[in-house]
Amino acid sequence: MSAACTVVGLAIVSEDDRIADAAGAMPASLRNDADWRRFQAELDKASLVVLGRLGHEAHANTKQRPRMVVSSRSSGLERRSDAWWWNPARLSWADALARAAPQGGIIAVPGGQGVFDLFLELGYDAFHLTRAHGVTIPNGRTLFSGLSANRTAEAVLAGRGLLPGPAETIDPAGPVTLTVWRRVRSGA
Ligand SMILES: NC(=O)c1ccc[n+]([C@@H]2O[C@H](COP(=O)([O-])OP(=O)(O)OC[C@H]3O[C@@H](n4cnc5c(N)ncnc54)[C@H](OP(=O)(O)O)[C@@H]3O)[C@@H](O)[C@H]2O)c1
Incomplete structure (x- = not known):
């Protein structure tokens, strides 16, 4: 059993x-400098950073943050x-968390798609969604699987019980905005 933790997704997405x-x-x-600085600051707060194997292989852990790689x-x-x-098909998140971050705290989830999907099921407490307006990436990899013009990232987050805060412009060029989605707590 681990102490209380807060699961926070972090992504920058295109208009689509x-x-x-x-x-x-x-x-x-x-790639946006303002987003990168904010992203690094969020990772610095985390007790554990959970990411997919390809992201792990592409980004050396130069800051030696506590890291968990999701892989079959x-x-x-x-x-x-x-x-x-960690292989989620072989060990539950609760058991993995209890061993890797028994102290609890912030669990940062920077993706990619398979890991974002996984934590949709496990439950986000918050999702920091940065958007590069005016950028489209036809046929690109979507934030969550199965997204389209009819099923947007916002609709998926709302469908999982998260509510958006105000959109903050973090870079007027573009512009690039950040919206923090948070879980609605009953009685809160
Ligand atoms: N814009 C953003 O915010 C953002 C965020 C994240 C990534 N990216 C970009 O997206 C690209 C990489 O993302 P990606 O989605 O291709 O790769 P990824 O998530 O970094 O890695 C994919 C690998 O993670 C493992 N994995 C993911 N979900 C799993 C699950 N449920 N169970 C077991 N293993 C699982 C698998 O590894 P095994 O093959 O070992 O099983 C899979 O091949 C890069 O270009 C990266 O820069 C962008």
């Missing part, structure tokens, strides 16, 4: 809800030299 291009690479149009290549949960490796 894409996190990467058709080849799975993040295009320059989604794990037998359940292992502490390897580079990170915790």
Whole structure:
């Protein structure tokens, strides 16, 4: 059993809800300095950063933050030299969390799509959705699977019981905005 934790998703998306291009690479149009600084600050607060294997391999953990890699290549949960490796098909999130972050705190979830989908089921307490307005990435990888003009990221988050705060302009060029979605707590 671990102490209370807060699961926070973090993503920057295009106007059409894409996190990467058709080849799975993040295009320059989604790279933004203001978002990057804010993103790094959120990761600094986390007790654990949970990300997919490809993201782990692409981004060395230079700041040595506590990291958990989601992968079918794990037998359940292992502490390897580079990170915790977790296979959700073999061990529950509760058990993985109790071992990897027994102190609780903020669990940052920076994706990609499979990991964002996974935590939709497990439950986000908050989701920091940054949007690069005016950018579209036809055929790109969507934030969650199955998104389209008729099923937007906002609709999915709302459908999971999260409510948006005000959109904050973090870079007037573009512009780029940040909306923090938070779980509605009964009685709150
Ligand atoms: N715009 C953004 O905010 C944002 C956020 C994140 C990523 N990205 C970009 O998106 C691209 C990478 O994202 P991605 O979605 O292709 O890759 P990813 O999430 O980094 O890694 C995918 C891998 O994670 C593992 N995985 C994911 N969900 C799993 C599950 N439920 N169970 C077991 N394993 C699971 C699998 O590893 P195994 O093959 O080992 O099983 C899968 O191949 C990069 O270009 C990255 O820069 C952008």
